Structures are given as structure tokens and as C-alpha cells.
Amino acid sequence: MSATREASSITVPGLRARKGGEPIVCTTAYTTPMAEIADRHCDLVLVGDSVGMVLHGLQSTTEVTLEMMIMHGKAARRGVKQxxxxxxxxxGSYEETPEQAFRNASTIIRETGADAVKLEGGVHIAETIAFLVRRGIPVMAHVGLTPQSVNVFGGYRTQGQGEDSRRVLEDAVAVTRAGAFSIVLEKIPASLADEITGAIDIPTIGIGASTGCDGQVLVIDDLLGMFTAFKPKFVKRYATLGEAADKALAAYAQEVRERSFPAPEHVFPDKTSPAGDHDT
Incomplete structure (x- = not known):
């Protein structure tokens, strides 16, 4: 069954028109409650394949499936209104052929009600981006460090250093010409991010890039301190909710074991008692 939704206040053309204007705020969300919170503060909410690592405990994003993305996309759609x-x-859902990419992208859009999809890759994926855009599917691009290619890169290494900067720039130009409406620049030198931002006419969204980008994105579990398996240099933790949750659960466990929870105010009296039964 297709998802139902309200029209977003921010559209694809509207976001593209933000080039060079007020910085675009972006974070990830994979559940309805988090999506609702993100929606109040962000211009763009990304259901990232990082969900595989931060929620499912996978070793990399290469293990994430189309079904997982659709499930979490539906959850986020229920919370994102603006x-x-x-x-x-x-x-594996778009690299084989443009036709394969269209089938899977159209399924994602139809099943979740999302506004757009995001693809990793540069020159080699430009034809696919153009194929999708011509058929009515807005595409956000992603160059620099592309986590789905981590096995090729030999780890999560900084891209675009020295002579490699030309490759990343060419990737950015290629996906722009192909019709992408915005582009994520991940883990590249700040000077290269600034050069790319100045060279293309679509918004750049930085993650480990530069304050000169047109916007920024962080994984929500990173910025809230909920995912602590590792902390990339570019992550700033704005809260330590993981520590708070650990302390709360420790207190709960202690009270259960010492039988101080539930307390009288947490249980229901017998209906025959003078106090009655009040569900408050």
C-alpha cells in the first residue's frame, strides 16, 4: 500500500533555490518520534543507510537492504510534515543499470511517500541520475567518501587529497550536469569543498567538509551521543543521551531488584476499595 502524506513546506525546487542563501540544516531520522523532532528544526531529513550501523548493529552500510530502507522511510514519513x-x-539497488535504479527508486517513492532519493557516486553514476530525473524522480547526489564503497577505499579514509581532488571535483560536476538537485560532500578537505561549492549551481551539503558548504548534515545518533561505537573527527556531540539512557536503566534495574518499583502510586487499587480505580 502506498504511503499517504501531507505536502512538505520545502520542495525540491525550493531547496535547490537555497544555493548561496541561508544554510540548509539536515539530519537523519529512522523512526517516527525522531522524525517529528527533526522536522521541527531541519530543512531536510534524510533516511540514511547509516540506519544499518546505528540501529541494526551492522558492520557497514553495504549490508542494508531495500526492504529496510522502505520500512524506515515509512516511519520517518509519518513524522516529517514540513x-x-x-x-x-x-x-546494490541502483548500480547495475539505470533501469534497475528506476525500478527500485520508484518503489521507494511509491511505498514511502518520500520527496527524493539519494545515490552515491560521481562520473560513473551520472547516466543513472539523468535517467531517473528524466522520469520524474528527484535525486540527491553524494561524492567524496561514499560509505557504500568502503571496501574499494580500504576504509573510511579522507578523499580528494592532493591530485585526487580533481577526481572528486569531476564527480561533483558530472552529477550536477546530470540533474541532481543537491549534493552531499563527505570527508574531503575544506578547500576542495569550497572549490566545489563555488563551481556548481546546486546546494552542497557538507559532512566532514567545510562551513562554506550550502548546508550541513550529521547522523542524528552521532549528534545526540546515542551511537558511540566510534566517533569520526567531523562529529560534534550536542548531547550525551546514550549516557543518560544507561543511567536511567541502571536506576530502573536497581529499583526492580530491591522491589521499590512499582511504588504505590504506580499500581491500581482494588475497585472495591474506597479509593476506587482511577487511571491517571
């Missing part, structure tokens, strides 16, 4: 909702296409 922001632009973009969903990552997972590894």
Missing part, C-alpha cells in the same frame, strides 16, 4: 524527506538507495 521538511524535505530524502531516502538513501542501498548498496
Amino acid at each position: 521538511a524535505l524527506l530524502v531516502i538513501d538507495m542501498p548498496f
Whole structure:
């Protein structure tokens, strides 16, 4: 069954028109409650394939499936009413042919009600981006460090250093010409991010890039301190909710074991008692 939705206040053309204007705020969301919170503060909410690592305990994003992205996309759609909702296409769902990419992208859009999809890759994926855009599917691009290619890169290494900067720039130009409406620049030198931002006419969204980008994105579990398996240099933790949750659960466990929870105010009296039964 297709998802139902309200129209977003921020549209694809509207976001593209933000080039060079007020910085675009973006974070990830994979559940309805988090999507609702993100929607109040962000211009763009991304259902990232990072969900595989931060929620499912996978070792990399290459293990994420199309079904997982659709499930979490539906959950996020229920919470996002104003922001632009973009969903990552997972590894293996678009690389084979443009036709394969269209089938899977159209399924994502139809099943989740998302506004757009995001693809990783540059020159080699430009033809696919153009194929999708011509058929009515807005595409957000992603160059620099592309986590789905982590095995090729030999780890999560900074891209675009030295002579490699030309490759990343060419990737950015290629996906722009192909029709992408915005582009994520991940883990590249700030000077290169600034050069790319100045060279293309679509918004750049930085993650480990530069304050000169047209916007920024962080994984919500990173910025809230909920995912602590590792902390990339570019992550700033704005809260330590993981520590708070650990302390709360420790207190709960202690009270259960010492039988101080539930307390009298947490249980229901017998209906025959003078106090009656009040569900408050």
C-alpha cells in the first residue's frame, strides 16, 4: 500500500533555490518520534543507510537492504510534515543499470511517500541520475567518501587529497550536469569543498567538509551521543543521551531488584476499595 502524506513546506525546487542563501540544516531520522523532532528544526531529513550501523548493529552500510530502507522511510514519513524527506538507495539497488535504479527508486517513492532519493557516486553514476530525473524522480547526489564503497577505499579514509581532488571535483560536476538537485560532500578537505561549492549551481551539503558548504548534515545518533561505537573527527556531540539512557536503566534495574518499583502510586487499587480505580 502506498504511503499517504501531507505536502512538505520545502520542495525540491525550493531547496535547490537555497544555493548561496541561508544554510540548509539536515539530519537523519529512522523512526517516527525522531522524525517529528527533526522536522521541527531541519530543512531536510534524510533516511540514511547509516540506519544499518546505528540501529541494526551492522558492520557497514553495504549490508542494508531495500526492504529496510522502505520500512524506515515509512516511519520517518509519518513524522516529517514540513521538511524535505530524502531516502538513501542501498548498496546494490541502483548500480547495475539505470533501469534497475528506476525500478527500485520508484518503489521507494511509491511505498514511502518520500520527496527524493539519494545515490552515491560521481562520473560513473551520472547516466543513472539523468535517467531517473528524466522520469520524474528527484535525486540527491553524494561524492567524496561514499560509505557504500568502503571496501574499494580500504576504509573510511579522507578523499580528494592532493591530485585526487580533481577526481572528486569531476564527480561533483558530472552529477550536477546530470540533474541532481543537491549534493552531499563527505570527508574531503575544506578547500576542495569550497572549490566545489563555488563551481556548481546546486546546494552542497557538507559532512566532514567545510562551513562554506550550502548546508550541513550529521547522523542524528552521532549528534545526540546515542551511537558511540566510534566517533569520526567531523562529529560534534550536542548531547550525551546514550549516557543518560544507561543511567536511567541502571536506576530502573536497581529499583526492580530491591522491589521499590512499582511504588504505590504506580499500581491500581482494588475497585472495591474506597479509593476506587482511577487511571491517571
